[in-house]
Amino acid sequence: MNQSIIEAFEPLFYPKSLAIIGASTEPTKFGNIILSAIKEIGYGGKIYPVNPEGGEIRGMKVYPSLKEIPGEVDFAILTIPATLVSATLEECLRRGVKGAEILTSGFKETGTPEGRRMEEDLTRIAQRGIRILGPNCFGIYCPESGLTILPGQNFSRETGPVGFLSQSGGLCADLGQIAKGLGIRFSKMVSYGNGCDVGACDLLEYFFADEKTRVIAGYVEGLEDGPKFIRILRENRGRKPVILWKAGLTATGSRAVMSHTGSMGGSEAVWHSALKQAGAIQVYSAEELVDAIYAFLYLPANAGLRVSVMGGGGAISVAASDSLERMGLDIPVFSSSVLKKLKTSFPPVGNSLKNPVDLGNPMIPPSMLRKVMEAAGEDQGIDTLIIIQILFYILFQVRHRLRMDDRPLSQFSFQPELLKACEDVRAKYQKPIILVLPEITTDARLIDLESEWRRERDVYQAAGFPVFKTIDQAARALHHLVAFQRAKAG
């Protein structure tokens, strides 16, 4: 069963050759964008552009029809008028094409009887031996084979552990960009649109079976078979985190869903409880989806929920405490022996060491933070460390107060020292460490701070430490781990 679903998806995810039917020289047309994207991302197989007008696109010969292509064609990408789609699929069947993605819209989502009928035709064709993705979709991104979605030419070429299924192509396009800087990498990302053949249930099953996928995420509006989807989740509960954005749950959202993919949104309360019972992690926005994926990539899914928070500035400690507690985390006071030892290293006023730890002002030398990290590492009552540092103040100190030069922050002894402390403490105590680096500049002229921020983030990420911009995001990320652990426990 598991093996069969892997095999069934082989021609979609790993085609050795593909035809782009409706390829175009016109740069604003889908038929040009998708061809450029697949070419630029470095697809390794044979590409056959197809267009009755013939000619050449980007140095490639254009075939007037499928028939004229000399070699085998595994996979077809269709971006032609809706009325021509079913006849072209018939031709694909005759030619032995095993998979197709249909970018064209104008089917079920139009809400017309004609659109519905045309889509039913596609479903029937699929049953005769070709797997169909779409219509009304942006296609497949699979870095391993070099496939990419409609505007996805600058997606990462690295493969990774996230499998993403989405009824929306636009969200795939956005997520591919957002993912890049965050080090989120995909096994496959699939925009399945109206889902006339391949739907959310198939893809969910596939991702559970696929050994390359460790974290599953999805955006669904309506589902072709809700009970089946929930059953698949339940049968696999606790095996892999499944992060799900079920959209269209409000009255207006549901109306928008109908226009978008011609499906039904459903009731908020029913979905919430069904997903919870099935062990899925429910999210409510693109930002929350990204944060949840990020959390499972950078934190062990069984990370403990008793947290120590350390930073400089009382409001930061107070806000962190409120935020973490609201998300179901625990911030226990350090044990008396740890606290007693810690107190010997700090002055008696201007700080608070109990946990949350407030070191008094936002410009904290790493040597001081290291002492608190050691204490939190040692304390048996603490599982996870959160360090809050506002880079702006460090840069401010370095550049303005100490009148130093404009070298990037990473070249000062300051940040490498903190990174080293994080690495040492993690190695010694085997506890996860999370960085919160708030970005407080918004000025167009201070864009270099954002550059520094991204460079710093990349340094920590490369060392395996997750970096968030706000404490709320970190709290929510840990909250998702809580949800997964509860799901596993049953």
Next chain:
Amino acid sequence: MNQSIIEAFEPLFYPKSLAIIGASTEPTKFGNIILSAIKEIGYGGKIYPVNPEGGEIRGMKVYPSLKEIPGEVDFAILTIPATLVSATLEECLRRGVKGAEILTSGFKETGTPEGRRMEEDLTRIAQRGIRILGPNCFGIYCPESGLTILPGQNFSRETGPVGFLSQSGGLCADLGQIAKGLGIRFSKMVSYGNGCDVGACDLLEYFFADEKTRVIAGYVEGLEDGPKFIRILRENRGRKPVILWKAGLTATGSRAVMSHTGSMGGSEAVWHSALKQAGAIQVYSAEELVDAIYAFLYLPANAGLRVSVMGGGGAISVAASDSLERMGLDIPVFSSSVLKKLKTSFPPVGNSLKNPVDLGNPMIPPSMLRKVMEAAGEDQGIDTLIIIQILFYILFQVRHRLRMDDRPLSQFSFQPELLKACEDVRAKYQKPIILVLPEITTDARLIDLESEWRRERDVYQAAGFPVFKTIDQAARALHHLVAFQRAKAG
């Protein structure tokens, strides 16, 4: 009464001369940072650095004590050891100083009887004729008079309508930075710390009385007199929006509050209902605080809550609908006459025009958006317009697809055309327009996109249109207007 509170605060906010007691040449010391900050931001009055060691700082003569200063001193900034504070205040009294801010910590917030006693001394001194801010605070930012808080030398020099009171100095420091790029400008921002004399109640009364303050915002942990604070809010309900972040409401948060400012957090449920009944707008994080202030600056407080949302990409419409409805907004379907007219301008498939309006793909020509804006303007059932545009795709189209050059986005005909459409539609129909420009790039190498984003934001802001990065933020901003309107209605 109102006039008297204005007069009482005069020496704090508009001093003609000030002494910095504890001024220092050492760049990491508060006594140096505050002096530099006030000098650099351009305080127009006379500054007298005071330090028993004498000498010179930044070309200014240092006086060994207050007594030696030749002219009058209106205001004193104290950054000296806690044990010297009360004696120095006695000296201030003798010298006729009418206001003082005490940056020094080590008082009530230490939780020791000694700290509490020392703070009670300060309260008694205040009653003898000097207004005291602090201790354990970062001071006053008042761009009109050129005062600024501890690390606030690069705060904006422009004055504006926001009055901000905060128990936390760090939050003031952050907010001053965050505010800059968002065009949020302050009448006064006051970090009052432990509040031994001037506290949240006084400042709230002041801001209600102050004609220069149109929007009041605050961060409070504990309150010296909770019932009085609520009474002031109730008496002034609906006069000005009051945005309040009451922190320390969870058990852990409350513990952190005790260490931070030595006050009591209080119960979440009690505060929530008291603030709601008193007409205040409650927020739960720094980000939400900023968004709420921003909303009241850029939107009329009586803006209507029936919204039209337009963008390209189905998931965007669905997500916007869910988000807005969850925040209490209404997205009515366009009236049949408006819809009928609108339909004549667009192809029959690939879009959805009912409201939310999905124009099919994220690269929408402004001429198309203008048509939808006109429809929403005309429709009697719509009060407010939200336009969603992802700049990344526009840049992508301009630069990569059309092979154009690297000029900033603002120089292309594209964006000025959209801005013009916004201005025309606003002028014609008198309905507020909100821009949502999601930023989907996170890559360190794509920092120029963030630069473009900030430039675009500035252009719209300068024309009076608020710009948000996410639909959730826009929805929450409108939600705050809802809260204010309900408070006004009583």
